[in-house]
Amino acid sequence: MPPLVRIRSERDHMSAIERRIADYILDNAHLLRDYSSQQLASALGISQSSVVKFSQKLGFKGYPDLKYSVGQAVARGGGPQPASNGPAPAPGDGYQQLQDALRRSKAAAEDETRLLNPRAHIEQIVARLDRAQKVFVCGLGDDGLFAREFAMRLSLLGMLTVHHADAILMMTNISAARPGDLMIVFSEFGKLPQLSQLSRTFQDAGGAVVSITRHTANPLRAHADAALVVSAHDPAPHIEQLLYRSSLQYLLDFLFVLLCQTNPDRERQLAVNLERVQRLLDS
Template sequence: MSILERMQNQRSSLSSNGVKILDFILKDPASLSNYVSQDLAVKVGVSQSGVIKFAQRLGFKGFTALKLAIIEDLAHKNAILEPKRPIHNKIHSDDSSITIAQKLIQEKTHAMIATTNAINFSEFETIVKRLNQADRIQIVGIGGSALTAKDLTFKLLKLGITALTEQDTHVQIATANTLTKNDILIAISFSGKRREIIMAAQSAYDKGATVIALTNIKKSPLRQLAHYTIDTIADEKQFRSSSISSRTAQNVITDLLFMALLQLKSDDAKLLLSDISSVIDRI
């Protein structure tokens, strides 16, 4: 975790003057190199001792130590991430294999942390209970999201849950049209705007089924339609080759759903998983 992220996480424990200093730094951390503690105090409208106490509150000896740590952190980040010729987000055509590996790890890790931090766990527990009680669960997705849908379907089947998935969009819509109020449709779409997914979700909604969306935090037709939404957060803007970070965000949610259901089903699920493994071992 970067120093700036650590500072942001401590926001709730800071004084009102501490929050002022934090907000000023976060607005333009690169400009911090131009300030000494007295200058920053005048700029923010707090005392010089307030600036020093702020740095100490964050675990630094003083403002200079905090400033140097932030500058070093920014320099390290820029050395890895600043774009020259991007071929995927901040990965460039002249990057070495080890640099690409480091950037991918950072991108995927950030997607997982941001996504899990955004979960409303009270609503998540409700979703898990609804999934456990459902007669059938249809999971829809296209492109990279179809891979996530297939993986989640397999995981649910191993728990003894009736789960359905199909890559053909016509079959997806036809299946959704057979759902009832006792069924659930999970729609996986990072954009939340794919017409085929919206049509399947709308069909399930019209039949009284519960619609759960795995999508990004922006407003979208899917988000508006869904009864429940689990946010998937990923840094994918201009260059979305292979949907790398968005699929990572989706997978961390589907893995979490699987583990939560496994915990809920307890011994019965463990026995079923053991039986499946035993059968496969005999192949």
């Protein structure tokens, strides 16, 4: 796992001092090569041994090993980059540079999202989905767009799906929740109190909650029975938002494909439903 992804993935379980070191490295990764462990410690107002222990806790031999690994990741653009079969952009060709930079950023964000959601964890959530008698899907605002599309896909697989983009309507439908049911809650930052209340009420009814949020510490993720996380980091806010959408879509697409592959009956039902929809459109 790339070092910056590893730091992000373990940040929520770190001590206060370790989080300060992690945040500084994440925010200043391109400058780390110029810092010794003592200089980094001085910049943060902590002991040099804290920096060394932080490095070792992440699995590195020491701070120099961590610094070298981060430097290599930064030199590669933060992660693997897709190969380009076309000619290199001409100097000053801003259009081509923007296009290539966005493609690389999306690829890196999707790769980080994949690494932050390990196979065993994904397969456990897919199994929960496949076993659920009913699946409740909820998201507000922009998150509601992804929730609606995912709920539709689940319905095409023959799964009984309850979807609302209104917290009040969803709360009334939770009265039909039973043990074994599953709720998927979309919330980019995981801080909306309405969604946390919905989740707790659903859990009180015996259902399990899966949250889908950014890879940050947030109330919704903390209280969910299982969590999927999305990686999206960029200094420019408008680019970061695009990366979040791209990575979230990748994650949802993969869940859908796994559901089809795991249960052949789901795939057969998808074919039947798609044919029915097509007949309806043609009539």
